[in-house]
Amino acid sequence: MNYKDYITIVEDWPQEGIRFKDITTLMQNGPVYKKAIGELVTFAQEKQADVIVGPEARGFVVGCPVATALEIGFVPVRKKGKLPREVISCEYGLEYGKDCLTIHKDSIHPGQRVIITDDLLATGGTIEATIQMVEELGGEVVGLAFLIELAYLNGRNKLTRYDIFSLTTYQ
Ligand SMILES: O=P(O)(O)OC[C@H]1O[C@H](OP(=O)(O)OP(=O)(O)O)[C@H](O)[C@@H]1O
């Protein structure tokens, strides 16, 4: 399966110079979406994940189906001001801008094996911030799983301690 056939590249969006990888066209194709999620499920299963963590918003469309397939929990990481109970937070930089992520303080139990999922690894800022919060709560990050990796932004270099799985890579 060549997943790139189902991902749409949008030039100069959301700003000039960015080649945006739009996964909505992949998600619209039921069998392809299912196959993509299935590959991430296999990775999470091999890693014996206890819980899946995913950052808003596209991390949800990847992480939630993986969690339900494995019958394990899903923990949302959200942008500041969205989670209703006590949180810890972490600032991070993006390919286009910067932001602050949060996670509920009681969402991860010490020693839990955590897989972090997202649609795309770019600079690695989002995942680095997510890892920092999961580890602060005592979780063990046993793997990182993506649909897409943008190799030219070198996100991997920030994440050398972790096992990374990506379905398709753009050079
Ligand atoms: O590796 P990085 O440089 O951190 O970039 C990758 C992140 O950027 C995008 O999310 P975005 O913050 O645009 O939010 P969205 O999912 O709500 O669209 C994408 O879904 C990843 O989470």
Ligand SMILES: Nc1ncnc2[nH]cnc12
């Ligand atoms: N080029 C890109 N396409 C889609 N999502 C992104 N998130 C960060 N960079 C991105």
